[in-house]
Amino acid sequence: MMSDAPFHEKNTSTADFGYRDVPRAEKANMVRAVFDSVAPKYDVMNDVMSLGLHRVWKRVFLNAIGPRPHETLLDLASGTGDIGLGAKKMGMGRVICTDINPSMLALGRDRGLNMGLAAGVDFMVVDAETIPLPDRSVEKISMAFGLRNCTDKDAVLREARRVLRPGGRFLCLEFSRLEVMALEKLYDLWSFKVLPRLGERIAKDSESYQYLAESIRMFPDQEKLAGMMREAGLEKVGYRSLSGGIVAIHSGWRL
Structure with a gap:
């Protein structure tokens, strides 16, 4: 059963990097190294890892x-730009794609040029x-499959609320907790043996994908993340689980 108590980051000098505790000051560089390593095959591996489901999840997201033509979308942890470029293609006025990893952003910028979406899309190296x-x-503000890699998730949520205009909305697509327990053994086998x-x-690179599987298990469940968003000052917080809880879309407003 999920707890209703808010989840808080451990206030210590360490942070989780998968199942390992590492110095908090080093986690961002370690995450950056993971995505430097996987960047060339990132999009291919997304299809393989999710059996193509990530495309469905992102379309729902x-x-x-x-997207609306008079609005600005800040896309955090943009990676290769699936969400930011997708939103621009659907009519978003301005998009700011941000990521801590320059090599991922470079791939996204190239994709945008190839898609004819350079106008109205900015790319910035940013720590969320x-x-x-x-x-x-x-x-x-959107954030897809990035929050679990952040060292201080509470800080990310507070920053998201800060830069939102009144009436603005934060949306997060992230791996979550299975709600169909019959799938648990198969899901663990896929995550820790096959991936x-x-x-x-x-x-x-097997180690990076071992980390990614572990980071999913360490991430707060649906209710705990909703509690963190409320603690950060977001209102009307809600979520929708997809694919039996493998992922969830969380939403909160600045009112």
């Missing part, structure tokens, strides 16, 4: 964002824990 934008400056081997075969 983009529909939840509801310290967003270099003014207070109340954007209408919407690292596929990572080694396709991306020549």
